Amino acid sequence: MAEVTTPQTTLNAEPQAPFQFGPKPLPTELVPLEQYQQLGWLRQLDLALVRLLQQQGETNPAVLTLAALASHQVGRGHICLDLTMLLNEPQLILGLPPQGREFLAPSLPQHWLQGITLEQLLSGLEASTVVDNDNRGSAPLVLSGALLYLRRYYEYEVEVAAVLTERLQQQFELPEDLPHRLNQLFAPLKDSAENDGSSVHWQSVAAALAARAGVSVISGGPGTGKTTTVVRLLALLQSLALEQQGSDGTGLRIQLAAPTGKAAARLSESLSGTLSAIRAGNVAEIPTEIAELIPAEVATLHRLLGARPDSRFFRHHRSNPLHLDVLVVDEASMVDLEMMASLLAAVPPTARLILLGDKDQLSSVEAGAVLGDLCQFAEQGRYQADTQGFVYRASGYDLSPWVGAGTSLEQQVVMLRKSHRFGADSGIGQLASAVNRGDVDQTRWQLMNSQGDLAFLSPKSTQDSGFDRLLLDGDANGLAPRNGHSAAGYRRYLQLVNEGVQPEQTELQWQQSILTAFGEFQLLAAIREGEWGVSGLNQRIATLLKRKQLISDDKGWYAGRPVMVMRNDYSVNLMNGDVGICLPSASDGGQLRVVFPMPDGSLKAVLPSRLSSVETVFAMTVHKSQGSEFSHTALVLPDKPNPVLTRELIYTGITRAKLWFSLVISDGSLVAEAIRSQTVRSSGLSQRLGF
Numbered sequence: 001m002a003e004v005t006t007p008q009t010t011l012n013a014e015p016q017a018p019f020q021f022g023p024k025p026l027p028t029e030l031v032p033l034e035q036y037q038q039l040g041w042l043r044q045l046d047l048a049l050v051r052l053l054q055q056q057g058e059t060n061p062a063v064l065t066l067a068a069l070a071s072h073q074v075g076r077g078h079i080c081l082d083l084t085m086l087l088n089e090p091q092l093i094l095g096l097p098p099q100g101r102e103f104l105a106p107s108l109p110q111h112w113l114q115g116i117t118l119e120q121l122l123s124g125l126e127a128s129t130v131v132d133n134d135n136r137g138s139a140p141l142v143l144s145g146a147l148l149y150l151r152r153y154y155e156y157e158v159e160v161a162a163v164l165t166e167r168l169q170q171q172f173e174l175p176e177d178l179p180h181r182l183n184q185l186f187a188p189l190k191d192s193a194e195n196d197g198s199s200v201h202w203q204s205v206a207a208a209l210a211a212r213a214g215v216s217v218i219s220g221g222p223g224t225g226k227t228t229t230v231v232r233l234l235a236l237l238q239s240l241a242l243e244q245q246g247s248d249g250t251g252l253r254i255q256l257a258a259p260t261g262k263a264a265a266r267l268s269e270s271l272s273g274t275l276s277a278i279r280a281g282n283v284a285e286i287p288t289e290i291a292e293l294i295p296a297e298v299a300t301l302h303r304l305l306g307a308r309p310d311s312r313f314f315r316h317h318r319s320n321p322l323h324l325d326v327l328v329v330d331e332a333s334m335v336d337l338e339m340m341a342s343l344l345a346a347v348p349p350t351a352r353l354i355l356l357g358d359k360d361q362l363s364s365v366e367a368g369a370v371l372g373d374l375c376q377f378a379e380q381g382r383y384q385a386d387t388q389g390f391v392y393r394a395s396g397y398d399l400s401p402w403v404g405a406g407t408s409l410e411q412q413v414v415m416l417r418k419s420h421r422f423g424a425d426s427g428i429g430q431l432a433s434a435v436n437r438g439d440v441d442q443t444r445w446q447l448m449n450s451q452g453d454l455a456f457l458s459p460k461s462t463q464d465s466g467f468d469r470l471l472l473d474g475d476a477n478g479l480a481p482r483n484g485h486s487a488a489g490y491r492r493y494l495q496l497v498n499e500g501v502q503p504e505q506t507e508l509q510w511q512q513s514i515l516t517a518f519g520e521f522q523l524l525a526a527i528r529e530g531e532w533g534v535s536g537l538n539q540r541i542a543t544l545l546k547r548k549q550l551i552s553d554d555k556g557w558y559a560g561r562p563v564m565v566m567r568n569d570y571s572v573n574l575m576n577g578d579v580g581i582c583l584p585s586a587s588d589g590g591q592l593r594v595v596f597p598m599p600d601g602s603l604k605a606v607l608p609s610r611l612s613s614v615e616t617v618f619a620m621t622v623h624k625s626q627g628s629e630f631s632h633t634a635l636v637l638p639d640k641p642n643p644v645l646t647r648e649l650i651y652t653g654i655t656r657a658k659l660w661f662s663l664v665i666s667d668g669s670l671v672a673e674a675i676r677s678q679t680v681r682s683s684g685l686s687q688r689l690g691f
């Protein structure tokens, strides 16, 4: 890579004459970008941007430095560089120096910024030809208020805000008897307080609001009834459409989607169960013929939009919109800003878009926290008088405790508040909610007073024998059997692999049983590198399993190796995040194939040599586990403070557990520190929506 030639940004350069931004001069020592890159603090891409700006004639080192930092921020999930936060909390917002590496620090941004005012930064940027002021022109950088954007992200943000605002204008006519219809659909789901109106039944409220406008958001933690609400909402919309269309009507074109194959498969499974119950006549409030018009198939967003290999553009966009009337997107917290912009562009303006997700989970891996931005006041509600009136007329519920001056978008956001999966006796549910509230004492109490579904393990090292027992048999200090089953480790599925196809089974059934058993236990890690990171743990687990003769090798391809696809691979039709297991093929002389479950329930077997980018996943990162659930989930946290240890990460890890959750951490005090720390992602989206 060619050197970045601005003297001020070149390593060991002589100090230059101070550049004057405003009345005060900037310091002569500027941020040493190349040194940052050599230390791994900045990406090559961040410096490439600096070089591009130099080619475009920018010589001002301050503008170049801010550009590199704006690019660095995108790499860290932010949409823009928030200049006010940069001045107030540079270390926190930039993550520089990375925690634990302070001793390597050359001159830091905070030193460079000392004594500089926001006005100085703004006037320097405004004077630059590579920076546009709020979209006037086509410069690579855009300054909007005190937010500095790379143009692409500015455009995504403006587009997302504009399309959401447009969609809010789309109001659907609803029948006079809507209250009666809603009550019929939701009455069986209400408890006595919800029945007599003394407590709000949020599922009814969510359905009423989603029925009336072109966009709505339903946020809720695990098991709060998002899918149940959507099935009833779709039943309502289909019956209204059929009545309107008359005898030749075919109903609405409904499509369901999720960001990853795993999330799509999980929603599809849940929908299939619900729809079969309706078709069997077990759900009296929904006619069986309506269930026929609700699909159980769920596409990944990439497939729905028509991803093209090696291109960030999709087949469907504003000029070639999707053919649908209703689109439901599950696990919307995983949708980054760029994908949200593509999605919104492709949904026809006449359709209803319903976003489902859990606002408290980790945000997308790529830049943006769209669901979090849209739901930042979901708990308070902030419903205006109009909305209150509509909800009262439609459902009979009084939202006055949640009244406020929320934006138009917030009028379409509902938070479901009651978990139907985790009852009052569930340690997992109570732990998740204590972590989410940032309640350190309650978190500690829950971990120490397990109800049989929580375990806390504090190993001295990764070689700890208790940790071995957890990995092999799921045994982590007193997890009680649930539904007649005990918590598993990795031994259970590997025994099935080693026993081979049984006489009473087909090969397909054997493969399926292994994939199911594999889903019974998953180790999650917060970080990638080091002894307590994904890479160290995977090697350590493979060594243990080989020693126990559960796998034949701990390197390369071997029967039982679980792998995750790390990049969309169109040549084999596998998507980033798909997980498969390497198994000998009984019908093909034992040749190894990697067997993946597909969103439609089928299995796909692929030769290992055809998989270009896969990693072993005895341990996977919490980020990669989003959209999945495992009967027993064990979360391993590192033994030293790390900026990735946040409330959202721990909450996401806990809520991947269906029946048992084990926490593994050698220094328990880090848990308190982690749940006090919340992720902040700079973005101007909520401001653009008027929040």
Ligand SMILES: Nc1ncnc2c1ncn2[C@@H]1O[C@H](COP(=O)(O)OP(=O)(O)OP(=O)(O)O)[C@@H](O)[C@H]1O
Binding pocket: 189, 190, 203, 220, 221, 222, 223, 224, 225, 226, 227, 228, 229, 270, 420, 421
């Ligand atoms: N109001 C209700 N009363 C009783 N049970 C309910 C109610 N709503 C949903 N359930 C049940 O609670 C369970 C979880 O519901 P559902 O799958 O709809 O939640 P979810 O929020 O979609 O969960 P997930 O976390 O998997 O996304 C299901 O068994 C469902 O039948």
